Amino acid sequence: MFPDLTPSLKAAAPEIRGRLLPNVLLSELTWLRAGGPAQLLFTPAGADDLAYFLSRCPLDIPVTVIGVGSNLLVRDGGVPGVVIRLARGFNEIAPLSSTRIRAGAAVPDVRLAQAAASAGIAGLAFYRGIPGTVGGALRMNAGAHGGETKDFLVEARALDRGGKLHIYGNAGMGFTYRHCAVPLDYVFTEATFEGTPGDPAEIEAAMKDVAEYREANQPIKSRTGGSTFKNPPGQSAWKLINAAGCRGLRVGGAHMSELHCNFLINDGNATAADIECLGELVRERVLAHSGITLEWEIKRIGIPAGAGDQLAAAE
Ligand SMILES: Cc1cc2nc3c(=O)[nH]c(=O)nc-3n(C[C@H](O)[C@H](O)[C@H](O)COP(=O)(O)OP(=O)(O)OC[C@H]3O[C@@H](n4cnc5c(N)ncnc54)[C@H](O)[C@@H]3O)c2cc1C
Numbered sequence: 001m002f003p004d005l006t007p008s009l010k011a012a013a014p015e016i017r018g019r020l021l022p023n024v025l026l027s028e029l030t031w032l033r034a035g036g037p038a039q040l041l042f043t044p045a046g047a048d049d050l051a052y053f054l055s056r057c058p059l060d061i062p063v064t065v066i067g068v069g070s071n072l073l074v075r076d077g078g079v080p081g082v083v084i085r086l087a088r089g090f091n092e093i094a095p096l097s098s099t100r101i102r103a104g105a106a107v108p109d110v111r112l113a114q115a116a117a118s119a120g121i122a123g124l125a126f127y128r129g130i131p132g133t134v135g136g137a138l139r140m141n142a143g144a145h146g147g148e149t150k151d152f153l154v155e156a157r158a159l160d161r162g163g164k165l166h167i168y169g170n171a172g173m174g175f176t177y178r179h180c181a182v183p184l185d186y187v188f189t190e191a192t193f194e195g196t197p198g199d200p201a202e203i204e205a206a207m208k209d210v211a212e213y214r215e216a217n218q219p220i221k222s223r224t225g226g227s228t229f230k231n232p233p234g235q236s237a238w239k240l241i242n243a244a245g246c247r248g249l250r251v252g253g254a255h256m257s258e259l260h261c262n263f264l265i266n267d268g269n270a271t272a273a274d275i276e277c278l279g280e281l282v283r284e285r286v287l288a289h290s291g292i293t294l295e296w297e298i299k300r301i302g303i304p305a306g307a308g309d310q311l312a313a314a315e
Contacts, residue, residue, distance in 0.1 A: 122198025231311030
């Protein structure tokens with residue numbers, strides 16, 4: 001448990017409208033279902049509320065933003081400072097023309113795909129297979145089935161640590177494979193995407209193919225974080241993991257999926273330490289077998305178990 005930051009932050013930002021909750025277990029808000037609490041979970045009421053909060057939140061309090069946690073490992077000691085989770089105030093989605101659609105950062109990627117299909121905007125069907133939000137897709141340059149966020153983004157809006165608005169065109173995002181170069185403490189609030197004119201029935205059919213492929217080839221109903229490691233240039237992470245004998249490899253309550261061996265699974269009782277340790281073991285074995293160092297795609301946040309107590313004792 002962390003000390004409660006609510007009273008001091010409410011005093012610093014008295015007009016705040018969003019919800020502040022101390023010591024909220026983040027394992028309940030992530031796909032991997034492991035890890036400790038957020039010192040303070042802030043759910044802003046909207047972009048203005050978020051900007052106000054950021055402008056008042058003292059700079060020595062760390063701020064971390066999460067989406068729906070489909071690419072996230074929260075360590076067992078939790079996340080010190082404020083964790084921002086966007087919800088209702090960031091959920092609007094609206095077609096702007098026959099090719100453009102704007103979505104709030106909390107909109108699920110699946111809903112973006114569906115809304116684009118209904119509006120006859122082709123190109124965004126790949127989002128049907130990605131279980132994150134628009135904010136997470138911007139940060140991760142999420143992609144699948146030959147499409148990537150960078151291919152369709154027109155503009156993204158983000159608030160910096162002081163609450164100032166920044167508007168990025170596609171080139172300004174600095175997208176590379178599963179990465180965007182916008183500073184890590186900026187919070188995306190909305191984005192506009194551009195596809196091509198298409199037939200809604202054909203787009204629906206493409207989305208159905210994506211969903212069926214996922215169902216057959218990935219453990220999408222398990223506690224997982226999707227691809228654990230990025231594909232190294234010219235290589236497939238899963239092939240390297242398989243060749244190193246790590247398919248099914250286990251540490252505590254976590255194992256590498258038999259179905260897709262770059263997916264890491266929490267059997268139900270894994271600690272975040274089990275999960276991270278398993279990932280590091282896979283990296284070691286792949287390095288020893290192929291000479292290639294795998295890079296984590298899953299984002300790891302927070303501190304190990306017990307580290308919070310040590311921090312509190314040191315203060
Ligand atoms: C079954 C499964 C299948 C998957 N398949 C794919 C796939 O095919 N392709 C793919 O690319 N990914 C895939 N993923 C990974 C994941 O869904 C994507 O990375 C997704 O974009 C993460 O979005 P999220 O909302 O869950 O973000 P989170 O996991 O909550 O966060 C991921 C990162 O985004 C940042 N972030 C989130 N919201 C914001 C915001 N508003 N502003 C700034 N930063 C933000 C976080 O700080 C963090 O660094 C899969 C995951 C699972 C569980």
